[in-house]
Amino acid sequence: MPTPAAPPPAPVVDPVAPVLAWYDEHARELPWRAPDRTPWGVLVSEVMLQQTPVARVEPAWRAWLERWPTPADLAAAPTSDVLRAWDRLGYPRRALRLQECARVLVERHGGHVPDDEAALLTLPGIGAYTAAAVRAFAFGRRAVVLDTNVRRVLARAVDGVALPAPAQTVAEVARAAALVPADDATAARWAQASMELGALVCTARAPRCPQCPLASSCRWLAAGRPDDAHAHRRRAQPWAGTDRQVRGRVMALLRGAPEPVPAAALSDAWPDTAQRDRCVRSLVADGLVAELDTPDGPAYALPA
Numbered sequence: 001m002p003t004p005a006a007p008p009p010a011p012v013v014d015p016v017a018p019v020l021a022w023y024d025e026h027a028r029e030l031p032w033r034a035p036d037r038t039p040w041g042v043l044v045s046e047v048m049l050q051q052t053p054v055a056r057v058e059p060a061w062r063a064w065l066e067r068w069p070t071p072a073d074l075a076a077a078p079t080s081d082v083l084r085a086w087d088r089l090g091y092p093r094r095a096l097r098l099q100e101c102a103r104v105l106v107e108r109h110g111g112h113v114p115d116d117e118a119a120l121l122t123l124p125g126i127g128a129y130t131a132a133a134v135r136a137f138a139f140g141r142r143a144v145v146l147d148t149n150v151r152r153v154l155a156r157a158v159d160g161v162a163l164p165a166p167a168q169t170v171a172e173v174a175r176a177a178a179l180v181p182a183d184d185a186t187a188a189r190w191a192q193a194s195m196e197l198g199a200l201v202c203t204a205r206a207p208r209c210p211q212c213p214l215a216s217s218c219r220w221l222a223a224g225r226p227d228d229a230h231a232h233r234r235r236a237q238p239w240a241g242t243d244r245q246v247r248g249r250v251m252a253l254l255r256g257a258p259e260p261v262p263a264a265a266l267s268d269a270w271p272d273t274a275q276r277d278r279c280v281r282s283l284v285a286d287g288l289v290a291e292l293d294t295p296d297g298p299a300y301a302l303p304a
Contacts, residue, residue, distance in 0.1 A: 042138035051090065
């Protein structure tokens with residue numbers, strides 16, 4: 001008996017209009033989207049949001065912008081204050097890069113965030129995604145904004161796969177660029193809307209397909225939501241006992257210390273001497289911790 005033919009794939013439908021209509025109704029009210037947002041505020045939000053949830057970023061962003069509302073304010077701040085304000089947002093090197101970025105903005109751009117993508121890419125800590133996002137969200141300009149959420153939406157709706165490949169490809173960027181509307185205003189809204197859809201509906205682990213504006217044309221849904229073909233390459237990174245955890249413990253100890261912490265007292269952060277010393281050396285090398293010579297021996301503190 002012949003094998004039944006597989007159903008044809010769902011036709012590719014331009015996703016822009018339905019996603020924009022959905023966004024008009026469901027967009028979250030976030031402070032970096034408010035009419036009074038500044039380009040600097042948008043840039044700060046994009047750096048903070050890297051690998052950090054919105055719920056944790058929003059209060060930190062508000063406090064940060066109240067304290068350092070312009071690049072010049074952050075550029076002049078003591079680095080120790082910057083690292084303390086970063087607190088538990090994670091990946092504290094982002095705080096150092098953000099302050100370096102502020103200093104470059106003051107030195108080379110008159111204290112203003114440029115709207116040119118090439119100029120944005122020259123700033124410390126600003127990669128292709130962040131440059132495109134700032135251009136779109138701060139200035140309302142056309143850009144190919146391709147973060148994890150947008151990649152997932154397009155992989156499912158257009159390519160019919162559960163998740164995009166672990167590494168971004170040239171073909172993927174070209175496909176995303178072809179979908180971006182031609183005019184600035186609609187392109188900027190599409191960037192925000194497609195990202196919001198991935199964050200709220202087309203999520204990685206529990207997509208809410210019945211609520212998706214692309215459900216009727218999504219190739220992944222039409223194919224029966226097949227499993228991720230790259231699952232074997234996506235290993236969850238462990239946390240407990242890793243150097244990253246130790247580095248976080250050391251940073252937390254130093255953030256809370258009013259004076260330099262003697263080397264011996266770092267055992268309060270982590271008991272394993274060899275691992276702790278290795279992590280402290282890496283923090284010093286990254287510029288996140290300063291090693292001081294005192295009459296009682298070495299001590300550690302946040303950079304001045």
